[in-house]
Amino acid sequence: MSSKVTTKKGKLFFEELVRPMERLAKRNKLMGIAKLSKLNKKMVEDMFIINNRGL
Amino acid sequence: MVNRIIRLDNYVLNRLDDLVFKFCRLLEKHTNYVIVSGYLSIVFGNSRPTLDVDVLFDKFTKENLDVFLVDLKKNDFDYIDSKEELYEIIETKKEKLDIFDNNSNWYFDFKKAKDKYDKLSLENADLLLINNKYKLKIAPIELQIPYKLVKLGSDKDIKDAVYLYNYFKDELDIDKLKEYGKMLNCDLSKIGVKL
Numbered sequence: 001m002s003s004k005v006t007t008k009k010g011k012l013f014f015e016e017l018v019r020p021m022e023r024l025a026k027r028n029k030l031m032g033i034a035k036l037s038k039l040n041k042k043m044v045e046d047m048f049i050i051n052n053r054g055l
Numbered sequence: 056m057v058n059r060i061i062r063l064d065n066y067v068l069n070r071l072d073d074l075v076f077k078f079c080r081l082l083e084k085h086t087n088y089v090i091v092s093g094y095l096s097i098v099f100g101n102s103r104p105t106l107d108v109d110v111l112f113d114k115f116t117k118e119n120l121d122v123f124l125v126d127l128k129k130n131d132f133d134y135i136d137s138k139e140e141l142y143e144i145i146e147t148k149k150e151k152l153d154i155f156d157n158n159s160n161w162y163f164d165f166k167k168a169k170d171k172y173d174k175l176s177l178e179n180a181d182l183l184l185i186n187n188k189y190k191l192k193i194a195p196i197e198l199q200i201p202y203k204l205v206k207l208g209s210d211k212d213i214k215d216a217v218y219l220y221n222y223f224k225d226e227l228d229i230d231k232l233k234e235y236g237k238m239l240n241c242d243l244s245k246i247g248v249k250l
Binding site: 029032036043 | 220
């Protein structure tokens with residue numbers, strides 16, 4: 001995908017939102033769901049602990 | 056009825072997944088439903104925090120809703136609205152119902168399908184089959200992408216849309232994606248879709 005966006009806002013949109021997610025999705029697809037979901041489990045479990053402080 | 060089956064094998068379940076399965080198992084006894092928005096991006100590996108899971112439902116009678124609410128309480132879910140307010144949601148006078156999990160801070164944004172995009176999501180739902188065992192009805196990715204870009208539009212939603220597009224790039228029904236994009240007046244070329 002080539003960037004032809006020239007406006008400041010457009011550039012930000014592309015560089016901050018689109019490009020990183022393109023890369024992440026590509027890496028994740030290559031990694032495969034078994035490893036990926038294992039990583040995600042760790043993050044969700046950490047979040048579960050943070051969410052439940054004080055409960 | 057579902058549109059197609061998306062399989063995830065060797066998937067490692069987390070607590071949020073467990074909670075979503077538990078909720079949907081209770082719900083499917085009473086009405087047709089579909090999961091939309093952030094959880095879809097998360098279940099396909101986008102590691103981002105969330106506090107809620109958005110679920111659209113089709114129809115509820117008052118009697119059905121009563122049974123469902125009892126089921127919820129029995130299964131460690133809770134809600135703070137009064138019975139009258141809960142009845143209003145099935146008549147679409149109320150926007151949504153928040154259903155809380157008693158063992159975490161996660162909650163479900165439980166909404167009645169109202170506009171045509173909600174109804175398209177329900178009618179064209181895909182079945183997500185995890186480890187050949189766990190089933191969830193999810194909104195079609197082809198609709199979620201333009202919907203998140205146009206109707207929701209926060210940075211988080213745009214990132215979800217870009218993530219889903221790139222993750223499913225080779226498997227998406229591009230004609231459908233373009234059709235929904237046109238319907239929503241969405242410029243999909245911005246996220247790299249070749250028009």
